Each structure stands twice: as structure tokens, then as C-alpha cells.
Amino acid sequence: MASVNDVVIKIATVNGTGSASANGLLRKSIFRMGVPVVGKNYFPSNIQGLPTWYEIRVTGDGYSCRSDRVDIMVAMNAQTYARDLAEVKPGGCLVYDSTWPRSSLLNRDDITIIGIPLSKMCNEHFDGARARILMKNIAYVGAIAALLDLDLDIIKNLLEETFATKQHLIASNMEAIHLGFDYAKKSFPCPLSAHVRKMDATTGHIVIDGNTAAGLGCMYAGATVGAWYPITPSTGLMDAFRMFCGRYRVDPESGKRTYAIIQAEDELAAIGMVLGASWNGARSFTPTSGPGISLMSEFIGLGYYAEIPAVIFNVQRTGPSTGMPTRTQQCDLLSCAYASHGDTKHVLLFPADPAECFYMSPQAFDLAERLQTPVMVLSDLDIGMNDWMIPELEWDDSYVPDRGKVYSAEELEEMENFYRYLDVDGDGIPYRTLPGVHPKGAYFTRGSGHTKLGAYTENSADYQEVIDRLLVKWETARTMVPEAEISYSRFNKAAILTLGSSDGACKEALDRLEGRDINLNYCRVRAFPFTDAVGEFIDQHEVVYVVEQNRDAQLRTLLITDIEADQRKLVSVLHYDGMPINAGCVVDGVLEEIAKGRAA
Amino acid sequence: MTYIAKPRVSHPSLPRNELGLTTRDYEGSVSTLCAGCGHDSVTAALIQAVFELDIEPHMLAKISGIGCSSKTPAYFVNQAHGFNSVHGRMPSVTTGANAANRDMTYIGVSGDGDSLSIGAGQFVHAIRRNLNMCYLIENNGVYGLTKGQFSASADIGTKPKKGLPNQQEPIDPASSALALGATYIARSFSGDKEQLVPLIKGAIMHSGFSLVDVISPCVTFNDHEGSTKSYAHTREFYKHVANIDYVHPSKEIQASYAEGEAMPIHLHGGDTIVLRKIDREYDPTSRADAFKLLRERFHAGEITTGLLYVNENRAEMHELMQNIETPLSQLPYEGLQPGSGELRKLQSRYR
Numbered sequence: 001m002a003s004v005n006d007v008v009i010k011i012a013t014v015n016g017t018g019s020a021s022a023n024g025l026l027r028k029s030i031f032r033m034g035v036p037v038v039g040k041n042y043f044p045s046n047i048q049g050l051p052t053w054y055e056i057r058v059t060g061d062g063y064s065c066r067s068d069r070v071d072i073m074v075a076m077n078a079q080t081y082a083r084d085l086a087e088v089k090p091g092g093c094l095v096y097d098s099t100w101p102r103s104s105l106l107n108r109d110d111i112t113i114i115g116i117p118l119s120k121m122c123n124e125h126f127d128g129a130r131a132r133i134l135m136k137n138i139a140y141v142g143a144i145a146a147l148l149d150l151d152l153d154i155i156k157n158l159l160e161e162t163f164a165t166k167q168h169l170i171a172s173n174m175e176a177i178h179l180g181f182d183y184a185k186k187s188f189p190c191p192l193s194a195h196v197r198k199m200d201a202t203t204g205h206i207v208i209d210g211n212t213a214a215g216l217g218c219m220y221a222g223a224t225v226g227a228w229y230p231i232t233p234s235t236g237l238m239d240a241f242r243m244f245c246g247r248y249r250v251d252p253e254s255g256k257r258t259y260a261i262i263q264a265e266d267e268l269a270a271i272g273m274v275l276g277a278s279w280n281g282a283r284s285f286t287p288t289s290g291p292g293i294s295l296m297s298e299f300i301g302l303g304y305y306a307e308i309p310a311v312i313f314n315v316q317r318t319g320p321s322t323g324m325p326t327r328t329q330q331c332d333l334l335s336c337a338y339a340s341h342g343d344t345k346h347v348l349l350f351p352a353d354p355a356e357c358f359y360m361s362p363q364a365f366d367l368a369e370r371l372q373t374p375v376m377v378l379s380d381l382d383i384g385m386n387d388w389m390i391p392e393l394e395w396d397d398s399y400v401p402d403r404g405k406v407y408s409a410e411e412l413e414e415m416e417n418f419y420r421y422l423d424v425d426g427d428g429i430p431y432r433t434l435p436g437v438h439p440k441g442a443y444f445t446r447g448s449g450h451t452k453l454g455a456y457t458e459n460s461a462d463y464q465e466v467i468d469r470l471l472v473k474w475e476t477a478r479t480m481v482p483e484a485e486i487s488y489s490r491f492n493k494a495a496i497l498t499l500g501s502s503d504g505a506c507k508e509a510l511d512r513l514e515g516r517d518i519n520l521n522y523c524r525v526r527a528f529p530f531t532d533a534v535g536e537f538i539d540q541h542e543v544v545y546v547v548e549q550n551r552d553a554q555l556r557t558l559l560i561t562d563i564e565a566d567q568r569k570l571v572s573v574l575h576y577d578g579m580p581i582n583a584g585c586v587v588d589g590v591l592e593e594i595a596k597g598r599a600a
Numbered sequence: 601m602t603y604i605a606k607p608r609v610s611h612p613s614l615p616r617n618e619l620g621l622t623t624r625d626y627e628g629s630v631s632t633l634c635a636g637c638g639h640d641s642v643t644a645a646l647i648q649a650v651f652e653l654d655i656e657p658h659m660l661a662k663i664s665g666i667g668c669s670s671k672t673p674a675y676f677v678n679q680a681h682g683f684n685s686v687h688g689r690m691p692s693v694t695t696g697a698n699a700a701n702r703d704m705t706y707i708g709v710s711g712d713g714d715s716l717s718i719g720a721g722q723f724v725h726a727i728r729r730n731l732n733m734c735y736l737i738e739n740n741g742v743y744g745l746t747k748g749q750f751s752a753s754a755d756i757g758t759k760p761k762k763g764l765p766n767q768q769e770p771i772d773p774a775s776s777a778l779a780l781g782a783t784y785i786a787r788s789f790s791g792d793k794e795q796l797v798p799l800i801k802g803a804i805m806h807s808g809f810s811l812v813d814v815i816s817p818c819v820t821f822n823d824h825e826g827s828t829k830s831y832a833h834t835r836e837f838y839k840h841v842a843n844i845d846y847v848h849p850s851k852e853i854q855a856s857y858a859e860g861e862a863m864p865i866h867l868h869g870g871d872t873i874v875l876r877k878i879d880r881e882y883d884p885t886s887r888a889d890a891f892k893l894l895r896e897r898f899h900a901g902e903i904t905t906g907l908l909y910v911n912e913n914r915a916e917m918h919e920l921m922q923n924i925e926t927p928l929s930q931l932p933y934e935g936l937q938p939g940s941g942e943l944r945k946l947q948s949r950y951r
Binding site for chain 1: 703
């Protein structure tokens with residue numbers, strides 16, 4: 001049930017009406033009062049005119065997943081009144097624009113209905129159709145501010161920051177805030193029992209989406225070539241890279257750029273460009289989503305076999321096929337792990353939030369260049385496009401990019417002969433050279449069968465020698481990828497194992513289950529191949545609930561194929577309706593399995 | 601295919617270029633293509649062109665897709681980096697490679713199947729970006745490695761060894777490139793090295809996208825009576841319209857061309873090409889002329905060769921992107937990110 005600093009506000013609007021900035025203002029105001037927030041967008045694959053929702057979870061406990069209830073519904077979209085009304089929890093309230101009578105909204109007596117004549121007031125106070133629509137959004141922020149007891153000075157500060165160069169907008173926006181605020185104050189008992197109270201839980205934190213954090217990470221990683229084909233929900237990543245590079249990567253003297261962003265003709269070309277650039281010594285990456293991975297697969301196989309670094313961000317969305325492009329899933333684990341024909345397997349990283357999107361970006365480049373292979377970062381729409389509270393990002397100025405085993409001109413000069421695919425060090429990783437460095441470094445890169453010396457071959461033994469050496473490299477990769485997050489805080493024989501954006505829901509579920517005397521250990525894998533610690537973790541338990549957001553238990557399959565985990569122990573808890581997973585899904589799933597006798 | 605090494609002995613009397621290298625230094629592995637394949641003549645022309653241009657072998661990247669033509673990079677300049685990528689995707693790999701290092705010379709070798717069917721999209725977009733590269737199509741109208749199917753450049757009425765003549769409209773790479781805005785378009789014949797070498801040299805020195813469409817007959821699947829891509833047919837119907845001489849910046853333009861026929865064109869890098877117009881009326885710097893010529897001569901059954909179109913006034917990809925002159929792959933890391941202090945500052949907007 002809602003209480004102080006534990007409230008969920010959902011705002012129903014029509015997309016294309018400028019509500020995003022109003023919703024952002026509301027979310028930031030709460031954050032600046034020191035109270036943790038989670039912001040989720042539920043939007044259509046459309047530009048204008050369809051329903052869209054923004055949900056703000058005020059969570060004094062600092063949980064990071066979406067909630068499974070709605071306490072305050074701001075119903076601004078006539079198209080969705082009925083379902084919005086139905087969604088409000090008993091005891092909650094519904095705010096609507098009472099400029100027009102909405103008798104259908106009054107048929108619930110278990111919630112408080114708050115009518116505020118937003119359009120009427122804005123029409124009286126502002127000129128122009130566009131301004132009236134925008135100010136109506138700001139006015140509902142004012143009304144919510146009164147209901148939740150938000151600090152008007154904080155709202156004013158935020159508006160001053162936003163409109164620093166457009167002073168006149170500060171006054172008009174504050175006027176709109178007051179319209180809503182004052183009307184709510186005088187007409188309804190404010191604040192509601194479930195409201196916001198200042199605390200100090202957001203110092204040292206920011207609210208950011210994963211795509212922005214990853215784009216920032218790519219700039220800090222020293223990426224110089226980004227090639228991409230626009231696809232939801234990954235587009236924000238290149239937008240962010242472009243924004244940060246525009247600010248920090250333009251040579252002050254010449255005005256020339258130290259980065260290249262190439263909008264490709266399709267995903268096939270995007271990954272081709274990334275491989276070409278990486279082959280030629282640049283740190284290069286491409287952001288995409290599931291359909292893009294399907295198109296890139298042939299090239300990913302070339303990258304694997306010819307041993308060319310590449311960084312691919314897959315911001316996963318709901319499949320199969322076009323699926324639901326604006327909904328989230330963790331559904332590309334298998335298609336990424338084994339992308340391309342023939343025997344291939346690829347290093348995957350699984351960020352759980354925007355912070356890891358940032359930190360895993362340089363890690364992905366380091367691994368790709370160290371291992372000379374494509375590395376995929378599997379984010380998803382929930383991480384990529386929603387607003388997450390994370391600790392402020394930090395950068396270690398002593399970081400030096402790991403460019404891997406690359407012979408310099410001097411080293412080549414000293415050498416008798418260079419052979420591209422020799423396992424000199426026994427770790428399965430050969431040395432490479434970059435074009436344009438030294439004539440002795442020249443070799444022929446090919447996706448056709450080759451010997452360890454780099455020559456074309458159709459000889460069975462020579463072919464197999466190279467393909468087997470790639471397995472040695474795979475085992476080396478296992479020792480280099482980020483370690484799983486494991487917590488053994490509770491002594492017992494059952495555990496939850498998950499990955500990526502399911503982390504927040506699982507951690508909240510652990511707390512809730514504890515309240516029912518069900519204590520579970522926890523493992524969140526952060527990379528594929530799985531580290532030894534993951535195998536040991538599974539070995540130490542009798543039952544492991546594998547929580548993931550897809551229908552086919554893809555993480556479970558990977559555990560069975562990569563580390564031969566005992567499949568009888570691995571009990572799936574799956575969520576795949578396209579909405580981000582929440583704690584309720586995990587709790588219900590685990591309880592259901594326990595009821596079936598699948599418990600330790 | 602390409603594992604046979606050639607002996608590295610060269611005769612002391614072989615001429616040397618400004619780097620002190622002989623043509624032997626620009627050779628590759630022994631070709632494994634069919635004896636008499638047009639592609640091997642193209643390889644010989646490529647070797648001569650890069651030798652004469654004094655290109656340092658390791659500063660050359662030779663990139664291809666898949667097919668008989670795409671094997672060519674293995675047969676020239678062993679000390680250049682070669683990349684035999686995936687079918688139809690040479691342009692994207694070259695785009696990325698060029699983005700990373702603009703100082704190198706890029707030669708992409710493709711075929712009619714590789715460029716006009718599976719890779720048509722990438723061919724089109726490399727032109728659109730005015731990617732600074734020499735794009736060479738070894739055009740023989742058939743798929744060789746899969747044994748003789750027609751390609752998209754097969755002419756209407758041309759006969760296969762077995763089966764019915766082609767009835768589908770051919771795609772002409774030169775006309776397509778012209779429509780798409782390519783800035784250097786040449787056509788030649790593998791059997792005319794004298795014409796081909798200067799065209800390749802001009803293509804390499806041109807700043808921007810250069811297409812060299814080379815009719816390169818397939819002796820095994822498309823050199824028979826009734827084929828419009830055979831040696832005999834090509835010899836009979838090909839017509840020079842504007843040949844070129846490439847002039848190194850250090851050498852003076854020879855005045856041996858008749859007035860009105862010689863037309864010097866200054867390239868971005870300071871080099872000059874001199875057009876020798878066979879057809880007095882034809883102006884290869886006019887896109888409209890080029891359209892007219894290609895359309896009329898094509899309908900007359902002629903194979904129009906020479907430098908068909910050139911435009912030195914359009915910016916290439918890096919210039920269009922306003923990139924720094926230093927190759928992106930060589931920028932020191934320190935200058936690529938603003939450090940921890942700036943990271944702290946820039947996050948104020950996320951609070």
C-alpha cells in the first residue's frame with residue numbers, strides 16, 4: 001500500500017504532445033528532494049497521436065525496478081480513460097482534466113477522483129494552441145506537486161536551469177505550475193496521505209538512461225568510428241555519442257572532428273564498416289537491436305574467424321521478427337551467443353543498469369581488442385530508454401586502453417617473418433598487425449579456410465588446427481570477462497540466478513521472499529562465457545531459479561551448453577510480456593515453483 | 601588457391617620506381633584462375649599502375665568480396681594488406697577502413713555478381729558517400745565459381761553455353777554510377793592494357809569515388825559464340841571515346857596532343873590527367889554528355905570505353921564529415937576523452 005515516499009504515479013498522455021519534459025520535471029523534482037525515483041516510459045511505435053504513459057515510482061527504499069501497482073493516475077488521454085481508471089489501486093486516486101464532464105470516471109468509489117480544469121485554466125492564461133497544450137502538461141505537474149507536497153522552490157530551480165537562455169519561459173512555466181498547484185490546494189485536502197517527504201538518499205547519484213550512459217562510455221573508451229543503422233530502441237546510444245563528441249571531440253584549433261559517425265545503408269553495412277575500421281586500427285562500434293543482429297550475423301562470423309575486434313551494442317526489444325519494437329525483453333541471448341553459421345560463439349556482456357552500460361563500454365573495447373573478436377553488450381529497452389537512479393559515474397584517469405597484441409613497426413622490423421594466426425603465447429590469442437605500419441606486417445585477411453600462418457587452405461588438419469585454437473581462446477576469454485555478482489549472505493540450498501535488467505526485480509523479490517521466510521542466495525551473471533564462479537555457484541545449490549525475460553529460457557540453455565550445468569537443478573522463472581519485469585513476477589514465479597515441489 | 605609463392609628473384613636490369621622498387625615487388629601470389637582469364641590481365645594492369653604511382657606497398661589496402669574477381673587481391677602487391685571479406689560487402693569494409701585511416705590507398709576489387717546483385721546496395725551507398733577509393737569491377741556477365749549462371753550485367757539476347765538467352769534488362773555499372781553521382785567513371789577492357797593502366801592510375805589518384813568497369817571475359821563460361829561478353833565480341837564492339845594519360849606532378853605535360861583533343865584535368869592531390877579525346881564532341885566533365893553518350897552507344901550495341909566522366913569538385917567522405925587530417929586510428933588516446941573532472945561536471949544535467 002502506498003505510504004510516504006512509497007508512491008507510484010502514472011501519467012497517461014497522447015504521444016507527440018510534449019508531455020515528456022513535464023514528466024521529467026516531476027521526476028527530477030522528487031529526486032532533488034533526496035528521494036530515489038524510477039522512471040519508466042511505456043510508449044507506442046508511433047510519432048504522434050497514440051497513447052503513451054510515464055510511470056514514476058517514488059521508492060524511499062531505493063528499489064530499481066518498476067512497481068506492480070499505480071497509486072496516482074494522471075488521466076490526460078480520453079482514449080485510455082477506461083483502462084487507466086481500472087488500473088488504479090483501491091485507496092489510490094485519479095487526476096483528470098475536469099474542463100469537460102467525464103461521468104465515466106466517477107464510477108469507482110474505492111478511489112479518490114480529483115478533477116482539475118486544466119484546459120480551461122490554461123486557455124484563460126495562455127495564448128496559442130501549442131503553448132496551451134504544453135502548459136496544460138506543466139499545470140498537472142503543479143497539481144501533483146500539491147498532492148505530493150513537493151517543494152516549489154526545487155521546481156522553480158529546475159525551470160531556471162532548463163530555460164537559462166529563455167528567461168520569459170521561466171515565468172510562464174511557473175504560472176502554469178501555480179495554476180495546478182493552487183487549484184489542487186484549495187479544492188482538495190493536500191497533501192495526500194501517501195506523499196513525498198525530503199530525505200537524503202540521492203546525494204552522489206544521477207538519473208540517466210542506459211543508451212546515454214553507453215554513448216558516453218564509448219567516448220571515454222576512445223572510440224573513433226561509429227557506424228549504425230537507426231533502429232528502436234538503440235538510436236539514443238548513437239545520439240548520445242554524437243552529442244558528447246560534438247562537445248569534446250572537435251579540435252579547438254581546426255574545428256575538425258576526431259570521430260566519424262557513419263549512418264549506414266543497413267545493418268549489414270554498419271557491421272562491415274565496424275570490422276573495416278577495427279581491422280585498420282580504430283576503436284569502432286555499432287549500436288543495434290535484435291533485427292540488426294540477424295542482419296549482421298554473416299559478418300559477425302567473419303569477425304570471429306578472421307579474428308577482428310568489434311563492439312556491438314544490442315539494445316534488445318521484444319521479438320520475434322519485428323515483434324513489439326517499443327517493448328522490452330532479454331530475448332537475443334542465443335542469437336547473439338551463437339550468431340552466424342558454422343561453429344561460432346561470442347563474448348557477451350550483460351549490463352544491469354546504465355552504470356554498467358557506461359563501465360562495460362571501455363571493457364567491451366578492451367576485451368574485443370585483447371581477444372581479437374566481436375564482443376556484444378546486451379542491454380535492453382528497459383535499461384536503454386528508461387530513467388534509472390545510479391551512483392554518479394566516475395572515471396579513472398589512469399585508464400589506458402588495452403589495444404591487445406599488436407606488433408609495432410619496430411617489432412616487425414626486427415622480425416624475420418610475421419605469421420598472423422600463430423599461438424605464440426599459448427593463450428589462443430595470436431598477434432596482429434595494422435595496415436599502413438610496416439611492409440613486413442602485411443597479411444591476407446580472409447573468412448575462407450586458413451592455416452595458422454595465415455595462408456588459404458583446404459587441408460583438413462591445417463583448418464582444424466586453427467578452429468581448435470579458437471577454443472583455447474574461448475577459455476582465455478572465460479578468465480577475462482567481468483565476474484558474476486554473487487551473494488551468499490543467506491545459508492541455504494536454493495538460489496536465484498539472473499542477468500541484466502532483471503537484477504532490480506530479483507533483488508527486491510529476495511527481500512519480499514525473506515519476509516515470507518524464504519531465503520535465497522543470489523547470482524547475477526555479467527558475461528558469457530560463464531566464469532568458473534558461476535559453475536561453482538550452481539554446484540553448491542540444489543535448486544536454482546533462473547529468472548530471465550524471454551519465453552524459451554535462453555539463459556538456462558546457455559548455462560547447460562557452456563558449462564554443462566545440471567539442468568535438473570535449473571528451474572525457470574520467465575517473464576516475457578514485453579513490460580519490464582518487476583518483483584511481483586519473480587516472487588509469484590518462485591512461489592509457484594515451490595508449490596510444485598521445486599524447492600531445496 | 602593462393603598459397604603458391606613466387607620466387608623472389610628479379611633481374612637487375614628491371615626498371616625501378618622512385619621508391620627503388622621493381623614491378624616484381626608489386627606482384628602477388630600465383631593466380632589460380634583459369635588460364636586466359638581476363639582477371640589476370642587486370643591484375644597485371646593493377647601491378648603496373650601502383651608501381652608507376654610509386655605507392656608504398658604497405659600503404660595500400662586491397663579489399664574484396666567473394667567470387668572469382670574477389671580473388672584478385674591475392675595476386676598483386678604481397679606486401680599490401682589484403683582483405684577478402686564477405687559476398688557483396690567490400691564497400692562497407694572499405695568505408696570503415698578508410699574512415700579509420702585516410703592516408704592509405706584503397707583499391708576494392710569486385711565483380712558483376714558481387715557489385716550488381718548481392719552487393720548492389722553497398723555499391724550504391726559507397727558512391728553516395730563519395731568514398732575515396734578505386735572501385736574496380738571485373739565484369740564478365742556470369743558467375744564463375746558456381747559454374748556459369750548469368751549475372752545482372754548480362755545483355756539481352758546474350759547466349760549461355762546451354763539453355764535460353766538472357767531476356768532481363770542488364771544493369772550497367774557505369775550508367776548506374778553516373779546516375780548515382782560517382783565522380784570518376786571509366787570503362788575498359790582487360791585486353792587493352794595500354795588504355796587500362798592510365799585509367800586505373802587516374803582512378804587511384806582521383807579524390808573521391810572512382811569506378812573502373814573492366815570487361816573481363818570469362819574463358820570458361822562466357823567466351824563462346826553468341827555471348828556479348830566474349831573476347832571476340834568485346835574486341836569487335838568496343839570504342840574508345842576519351843583515353844587518358846596520367847601525368848606525375850613532377851613531370852611536365854607533354855604537348856604532343858593535337859589542339860582541341862588534349863584536355864588537362866587537375867586532380868586534388870596536384871597530379872594531372874590529360875584526356876585524349878577520340879570523339880571531338882565529347883566532354884567527360886559534363887554529366888549530361890556522359891548520360892547521352894552511354895545511352896546512345898549502348899543502344900547501338902557499342903561498348904563505350906575510356907574516361908566517361910570526371911568531376912574533381914566534389915568533397916570526398918572525410919571532407920564531407922569535416923574530419924581531422926590525422927588518421928583517426930592514430931589519434932593519441934589522451935585527446936579522445938575529457939577526463940574525470942569533466943565527467944563530474946557534465947553529469948549535473950542528470951541530477
